[in-house]
Amino acid sequence: xxxxxxxxxxxxxxxxxxxxxxxxxxxxxxxxxxxxxxxxxxxxxxxxxxxxxxxxxxxxxxxxxxxxxxxxxxxxxxxxxxxxxxxxxxxxxxxxxxxxxxxxxxxxxxxxxx
Amino acid sequence: xxxxxxxxxxxxxxxxxxxxxxxxxxxxxxxxxxxxxxxxxxxxxxxxxxxxxxxxxxxxxxxxxxxxxxxxxxxxxxxxxxxxxxxxxxxxxxxxxxxxxxxxxxxx
Numbered sequence: 001x002x003x004x005x006x007x008x009x010x011x012x013x014x015x016x017x018x019x020x021x022x023x024x025x026x027x028x029x030x031x032x033x034x035x036x037x038x039x040x041x042x043x044x045x046x047x048x049x050x051x052x053x054x055x056x057x058x059x060x061x062x063x064x065x066x067x068x069x070x071x072x073x074x075x076x077x078x079x080x081x082x083x084x085x086x087x088x089x090x091x092x093x094x095x096x097x098x099x100x101x102x103x104x105x106x107x108x109x110x111x112x113x114x
Numbered sequence: 115x116x117x118x119x120x121x122x123x124x125x126x127x128x129x130x131x132x133x134x135x136x137x138x139x140x141x142x143x144x145x146x147x148x149x150x151x152x153x154x155x156x157x158x159x160x161x162x163x164x165x166x167x168x169x170x171x172x173x174x175x176x177x178x179x180x181x182x183x184x185x186x187x188x189x190x191x192x193x194x195x196x197x198x199x200x201x202x203x204x205x206x207x208x209x210x211x212x213x214x215x216x217x218x219x220x221x222x
Contacts, residue, residue: 105157
């Protein structure tokens with residue numbers, strides 16, 4: 001398996017633009033997580049899904065952020081409109097439900113909003 | 115979520131054992147103890163987990179105190195590739211909440 005695949009690896013966008021980050025989880029995994037990492041705040045859990053259903057989105061910072069999982073093999077994290085403080089590395093991770101102790105992370109998307 | 119306390123940084127020499135401590139005095143009976151690590155410029159990766167008994171795998175060993183209020187991740191022979199931030203996490207549900215971790219430096 002290729003592991004968790006995130007795209008793009010790097011994204012530079014202007015303030016106010018819409019940004020969409022993409023994630024393909026490992027086949028057979030039915031839990032998916034979105035994290036954000038910054039120097040100031042460390043690794044923050046934004047949202048997680050079980051069987052394509054959002055279970056806990058309490059970490060989503062504000063209404064500008066939204067996440068979807070239309071099927072078991074694809075998820076998106078959208079920021080609209082983007083702001084410079086959204087600059088961070090965004091990680092997607094997947095796991096078998098009930099085996100979350102062994103979550104597998106993607107390589108991350110480094111987002112820069114200028 | 116129960117809180118963990120780890121030293122900010124530790125140092126080791128290559129090929130020496132490393133003991134990374136974690137305190138979790140408010141752990142509940144159903145909390146699993148997880149360890150993840152994050153190598154430079156990579157996403158976190160799973161290392162090991164346990165509930166009550168000590169655990170071993172190909173990467174490391176996990177020693178859990180009898181009262182479960184602390185645990186220690188043991189790298190038996192540190193290599194330069196083990197330089198990373200190590201996170202100790204408590205979780206019973208699907209939520210893995212990362213703290214600040216311990217930054218391990220390994221010197222040749």
